[in-house]
Amino acid sequence: MNDAHQEEQSLFEQQHKVVQKNIPYYDLKWNSVENPATKSTWNWLAFFFSTLWLAYRKMYKPFFIIAGLQLLWAVPFYFMDLTVWLDLPFYGIISIIVGLFGNRWYFNHTNHVLKQARALPEILQDSFIQAKGGTHVGIMLGLHALLFALFFAMDFGLSFIPTETNIKNVVRISGEADTLEAYMDNPKWTYIKQDGRQHVVEFTGYDYTEKEDVRIVFYVYFDKYMYEWNQIYINEKKLNEEDSIDYELYIEENSW
Template identity: 90%
Template sequence: MNEAHQEELTSFEEQHKVVQKNIPYYDLKWKSVENPATKDTWNWLAFFFSTFWLAYRKMYKPFFIISGIQLLWAIPFYFTDLTAWLDLPFYGIISIIVGSFGNRWYFNHTNHVLKQARALPETVQDSYIQTKGGTHVGIMLGLHTLLFALFFALDFGLSFIPTETNIKDVVRISEEADTLEVYMDNPKWNYIKQEGRHHVVEFTGYDYTEKEDVRIVLYVYFDKYMYEWNQVYINGKKLNEEDSIDYELYIEDSSW
């Protein structure tokens, strides 16, 4: 993203033609360091809006690189049990990187546009700079529509792979699972094995209101994306069929 050298730097007046909007801000930031092509200054807009800011400023290369990293980051969550809280430090790091390096990236981007323009006939240079420089809300929205579509397609495709994580998620995304996790201390979901058409998934937890250890065995039919309760154990003792149904209805009613 930084291939410009000091001798290739152009005057800020030339770069104004590329920046077009919010020129005083970038003038201030770039003049605050000895060499804005290699030195970084902080950009709050880039920090908070990251890929939106990159697309808005027509910096397509860093936009696609960071978007690609975000897409790759989502893949492991379908193959192993990773907490969603990991997204916070990941996207926080992305924001810090773009906020820290954004002004330098943009300075080198304007240099690149001017360099490309000089290689063209003089009669079309201004038109080229007007087209490649400035900002564009439509491009920003269009690229993020594409990005969200790719995230949706990735989620749709990977969620149908019969990994242990995806199989457990058939149960874990249900309202009953939410209720069980709220009612229990140390709730855990374990994949046990496959038996014919169904997979055996087990939930364990401690019911702090009733002072009971709870273990529930569920059958997951991944091809139909559905599950059913099979057995309920309270303090290691298996409940009879009637009591198991009553317990399931109790959790189901509490979920509503």
Template identity: 30%
Template sequence: MYCQVCGEKQSEGANFCRKCGTPQTEDNSKEIMVKKTNSDEDSLSLFVGDNSDFYFEKWGILHGDHGEVRKTSWNWASFLVGFQWLGYRKMYKAIFVILLIWLIIDGLLFILNAYHTSIDILIGLTTYLILGFKGNYLYYSHALRKINKLKKGSFHAEDIKKSGGRNIWGIFASFGLFFLYVVISSLLFSSTTSPFATEQVAFGYDIKNGEIADPYQYFETEEEIYYSFYFPDSKGGSYKVVIEKVNDDSAEIYDSWESEVPPDWEGLYDTFITPSELGEYELKIIKENEVIAKGTFYVL
């Protein structure tokens, strides 16, 4: 038995609603649909739950006033703990969409070789600012979609309350989805684990078992150092080595030479003399006009 006005579940034989005080009749022995008068407002109140007055104020909805909903208003919760707030309010689709957009951005930065920690921070801050300013309207849109979907069926008050409200487990779900994003992004777009990554060239002073013993990136001028790499297809052959000096917004070729190894070689190591000019350098291995391996070292 449910109250016809607020949708609160009643004990059998109750004469008045224990929540809103509305007299109860025998007609309420079954689930009763939400009243059609102000149905959107009543439904939204049932959907949000105890904190409906807060959101009604943020949306600019006054009781009985059906003016235009405010699309921009500030919400500290959605700004400070955006994903957890979305999960708490059962907006799992929004979490999924945001993380998918982040994955796409990660992919583009990986392709353009433009990743930097500051970019990650900027993207995260921008996302949370948008949630801060648009979170309330996002919640309104989410609630209205859910309510309209229920209207196509029985449209019972209890169904609206179950569809909306809050879910503490949604907070844990948001952490789980974020962790899944981190794992997928690391596997796909990390320079060491990605199947799309260019093979890395290692540098160092010593070779052990055919590999750089202690990889290092910082060297002095005109030192003899080792470099090593693997052929992506595990096939040797002819290749070209190019060393570029990296400037602020460009790179220029410092040195280059061609070499060749037996076709069955999976990788190799060799030596070269570091440049006499201080700065950042990138060594590239080119095979059939394609960069198959690269690495960065510094001359200090």
């Protein structure tokens, strides 16, 4: 038992060369379980900062896996009307997974670095461990700049696919749409049809201050990524041109 304990302590001491920063924390966590390679301990920093923490600790494989999942998660939002509130459980699950398994992953990462170092000539081992171990703020920032660039490129590409969701978003993400939704109960956006080069999109809601049902027909020109107000109905009665202009100006003036 003593030999096994000494061997374990010797491994931890070797891992110190890889960890380099915050060594007591990882010693405490890894010593608190029988086998830190298979047993998990909680890491609050990994929970709150997930991919930032992974990149900071140079764990590139789990970083790219989770970053890839985040990119894939965003794709369906361009093809279906999914509420952004779905992001909360998704990113919450990601945070819990990294917080729960982060210390185990890092233990195995340090062992992998040590194994790679032992395969090198002894004169190169310390330099290799120094380079592969420790932390790096620049790498963390660089990888996240790459991740944000990929998100931006994906958004730019997918948002121009003429799906019903993307067509509705031309008007739905505008300041006027935010005002309409704020003033109405049960706001709803519906894709109606394509009429020539324009797409017909309809907004419906209940104006709780005026006690009125509101229906507004928009023409969306997806090729130019613009829209225009077309018809306004209050309690299913179509407004005349002058009243329609006044209503549109009222919404516009109260928009950001």
